[in-house]
Amino acid sequence: MAATATKHSGPVLDWSAGHGPVTGALSATTGAFAVATTGAATGMPPGWAFAVGAAGALGHTVAGLRARNAGRTLAARAAAWLIGAGWTTWAMTYGPLSWAALGSLATIGVGIGAAARSTALYEEAREEEAIAVEQRQIAAELSAERREIAAEWIDRIQRVCGITIRVVGVEKWQTGTGYSLDAELPPGGATWNKIAAESARLSADARLPHGCTATASPGIHQGRVIIDVTTVNVLTEERTYPADYGPLSVHTGIPWGYRTNAEEIRVHLREQCALVVGPTGSGKTNMVHTILAGFARSEDVLTWVIDLNAGSAGLPWVLPALNGEIQREGGRPVRPGIDWLAGTFDEAMTMLDTAVRVAKQRKMGYQDLLARHNTDLLPISATIPQIMLVIDEGAEILASPDRQMRKLAEKILEVIRIARAMGIRTVLTALGATGSVLGNLMIRREAKVRVALTGGETEGMDLSKMFPGSRGLRVDQAPYKGAGFMGTPESPAALFKAWRILPNQIRQIIAATSDRHPVLDDLSAKAAGPAYTRRWDAERTAWMREDTPSNNTAQATPSGPGAGLNLSALREQPSKQILPESEDEILRRFREQIDAHFATAPDPHAPTEQAPPPAPGGLNLSALRNEQDNPAQQAALALLLAAGSEGTGASAIARALADEYGTTRQTVVGWLKAWVKDGIAVRIGEGTKARYVHRRHAPES
Numbered sequence: 184m185a186a187t188a189t190k191h192s193g194p195v196l197d198w199s200a201g202h203g204p205v206t207g208a209l210s211a212t213t214g215a216f217a218v219a220t221t222g223a224a225t226g227m228p229p230g231w232a233f234a235v236g237a238a239g240a241l242g243h244t245v246a247g248l249r250a251r252n253a254g255r256t257l258a259a260r261a262a263a264w265l266i267g268a269g270w271t272t273w274a275m276t277y278g279p280l281s282w283a284a285l286g287s288l289a290t291i292g293v294g295i296g297a298a299a300r301s302t303a304l305y306e307e308a309r310e311e312e313a314i315a316v317e318q319r320q321i322a323a324e325l326s327a328e329r330r331e332i333a334a335e336w337i338d339r340i341q342r343v344c345g346i347t348i349r350v351v352g353v354e355k356w357q358t359g360t361g362y363s364l365d366a367e368l369p370p371g372g373a374t375w376n377k378i379a380a381e382s383a384r385l386s387a388d389a390r391l392p393h394g395c396t397a398t399a400s401p402g403i404h405q406g407r408v409i410i411d412v413t414t415v416n417v418l419t420e421e422r423t424y425p426a427d428y429g430p431l432s433v434h435t436g437i438p439w440g441y442r443t444n445a446e447e448i449r450v451h452l453r454e455q456c457a458l459v460v461g462p463t464g465s466g467k468t469n470m471v472h473t474i475l476a477g478f479a480r481s482e483d484v485l486t487w488v489i490d491l492n493a494g495s496a497g498l499p500w501v502l503p504a505l506n507g508e509i510q511r512e513g514g515r516p517v518r519p520g521i522d523w524l525a526g527t528f529d530e531a532m533t534m535l536d537t538a539v540r541v542a543k544q545r546k547m548g549y550q551d552l553l554a555r556h557n558t559d560l561l562p563i564s565a566t567i568p569q570i571m572l573v574i575d576e577g578a579e580i581l582a583s584p585d586r587q588m589r590k591l592a593e594k595i596l597e598v599i600r601i602a603r604a605m606g607i608r609t610v611l612t613a614l615g616a617t618g619s620v621l622g623n624l625m626i627r628r629e630a631k632v633r634v635a636l637t638g639g640e641t642e643g644m645d646l647s648k649m650f651p652g653s654r655g656l657r658v659d660q661a662p663y664k665g666a667g668f669m670g671t672p673e674s675p676a677a678l679f680k681a682w683r684i685l686p687n688q689i690r691q692i693i694a695a696t697s698d699r700h701p702v703l704d705d706l707s708a709k710a711a712g713p714a715y716t717r718r719w720d721a722e723r724t725a726w727m728r729e730d731t732p733s734n735n736t737a738q739a740t741p742s743g744p745g746a747g748l749n750l751s752a753l754r755e756q757p758s759k760q761i762l763p764e765s766e767d768e769i770l771r772r773f774r775e776q777i778d779a780h781f782a783t784a785p786d787p788h789a790p791t792e793q794a795p796p797p798a799p800g801g802l803n804l805s806a807l808r809n810e811q812d813n814p815a816q817q818a819a820l821a822l823l824l825a826a827g828s829e830g831t832g833a834s835a836i837a838r839a840l841a842d843e844y845g846t847t848r849q850t851v852v853g854w855l856k857a858w859v860k861d862g863i864a865v866r867i868g869e870g871t872k873a874r875y876v877h878r879r880h881a882p883e884s
């Protein structure tokens with residue numbers, strides 16, 4: 184038998200070289216014949232051929248063992264070598280060129296071929312069987328784990344709810360944060376909500392970590408139940424707004440945050456309004472920015488914002504664009520991330536009147552379009568955009584007894600009532616006045632997208648009113664800022680968390696979405712009239728600059744319509760028309776807004792070793808600095824400071840603010856608690872004697 188040789192390096196014995204049954208047999212027999220003829224002609228001792236064959240058999244067996252070949256394969260290959268070597272030895276002794284020698288060689292060839300074929304088939308079958316065994320083992324291990332989970336929950340539900348379920352499937356979540364059980368309820372009228380009602384007890388029985396829940400929801404029919412079990416609490420982590428600022432639409436839904444299983448949750452606002460409740464410090468402002476980010480990314484949404492707290496929710500979306508701080512490629516100016524911002528009562532009234540006019544005009548003017556599409560819902564698109572009206576602390580406006588606020592409230596309710604089909608929807612936020620707001624039938628009916636940011640706050644947080652029908656939701660399940668509960672018509676109320684959105688992300692989103700914002704359709708724009716087109720005029724935006732020092736306002740603000748902030752961004756002209764004197768001021772105010780909301784500047788209250796204590800006496804305005812620019816809150820803090828070491832209480836502060844700001848006692852309680860937590864105020868005394876003292880006047884201890 185001949186060894187295989189490569190052309191570079193002399194003879195190399197490749198015992199494991201691949202051969203098929205035919206090539207293997209051919210190679211063996213031709214090799215043996217060649218050796219026998221040359222050996223006989225040159226008088227080579229026949230014993231050599233046998234020695235080579237024995238070495239071949241040994242080498243092939245070793246290679247086969249390494250490749251984990253079956254015993255019968257090894258035996259067949261070794262036998263082929265030995266038979267070949269035996270024939271060669273015999274042929275060299277008696278002459279290879281006789282009929283007997285050639286005939287026996289041919290027979291050996293056919294034999295080797297058949298044996299090789301059979302061993303190849305055997306090897307293949309053996310390999311397939313090994314793979315199948317391995318897979319069966321993995322499946323068995325997996326289903327053993329699933330069976331264990333199923334058995335555990337059958338027992339638990341029996342123990343806690345007195346119901347014997349039959350688990351038909353266990354699905355482990357890809358996020359690795361929990362699993363879902365699909366189970367059949369026993370005959371006899373057991374319902375899924377019986378299990379849902381015991382969520383807290385089931386979670387405790389399962390020894391789930393804090394913030395993890397076992398929640399039941401309806402299965403594919405009324406006799407089935409799905410139980411979602413979270414085993415990892417993703418709500419404790421801070422997750423920033425996803426960096427993909429790609430386009431969205433009201434039709435595909437807009438992500439507002441993520442569930443405990445780390446899946447994002449989308450809201451569908453084509454027909455729904457939304458209500459977001461969050462007491463001070465719960466992360467409400469951050470959530471509003473997340474909401475505005477989603478609207479800014481949408482190709483078919485124009486966002487109008489009303490924020491009577493000096494527009495603080497909307498300004499970060501306007502100022503960087505208006506004062507030319509961010510630019511697109513080629514130095515082109517960007518459009519603001521929102522389409523209109525009202526920070527005063529008059530501007531808010533103008534905006535709401537405009538919204539009503541647009542809705543009515545759309546109703547009349549788009550009759551043909553509706554008929555063509557055979558629908559009574561205006562087909563919203565980039566050419567006929569939806570208007571999303573975001574009203575920060577809008578619920579407080581609805582509940583306020585103040586005469587002006589009542590006028591605004593009527594208009595807000597009118598928009599909610601008449602504009603659903605015509606593509607104007609609202610997002611109202613509330614500090615916590617859930618009772619008075621949810622008492623309103625219109626809100627209850629139209630605002631089914633609901634968010635309750637708890638941030639650990641228990642007061643004024645009536646989850647059963649926010650999410651009627653959902654049981655087992657407890658405020659203490661989400662004691663983290665930005666976390667709470669969210670329910671939509673598509674997704675039952677459950678724990679959720681908003682992404683943390685950072686100031687640089689707001690700027691990035693403004694830049695990334697500048698080309699994407701739609702413009703108001705002609706018909707609506709005509710109805711909106713100059714009230715809309717002149718929304719960025721100097722006198723209309725003056726409130727954004729109201730603190731501008733007098734020495735430059737006079738010169739900085741040109742009179743006459745059309746003047747104001749950097750309107751070049753809105754006119755899409757590359758030339759910048761920034762008012763030079765007011766630019767710094769606007770910039771300063773913008774940074775203050777950002778600092779106030781995102782704590783990007785050093786905290787004036789943070790104790791530092793070198794920093795001297797604030798000078799006694801007088802109102803230290805830096806104390807007001809990180810209380811944002813909510814005038815009511817500032818007034819409350821000023822009252823607290825003025826109360827000196829005697830201190831004051833929530834009722835007294837609320838009474839003092841009620842006329843001017845319509846602030847409720849509950850709101851003041853929220854502020855006081857937050858100030859105590861932040862070290863700004865100290866609570867002294869207990870029960871009815873409890874009062875709050877600004878930390879500057881607090882007793883030494």
Ligand SMILES: Nc1ncnc2c1ncn2[C@@H]1O[C@H](COP(=O)(O)OP(=O)(O)OP(=O)(O)O)[C@@H](O)[C@H]1O
Pocket residue numbers: 420421422461462463464465466467468469470664665666680681682683684780781782811
């Ligand atoms: N989704 C979130 N993830 C992590 N941390 C958050 C989140 N939202 C808010 N926070 C933290 O909570 C702080 C307060 O947030 P935010 O200003 O939004 O609260 P707020 O309810 O609007 O309070 P206030 O009414 O006092 O402004 C933030 O500075 C941030 O540190």
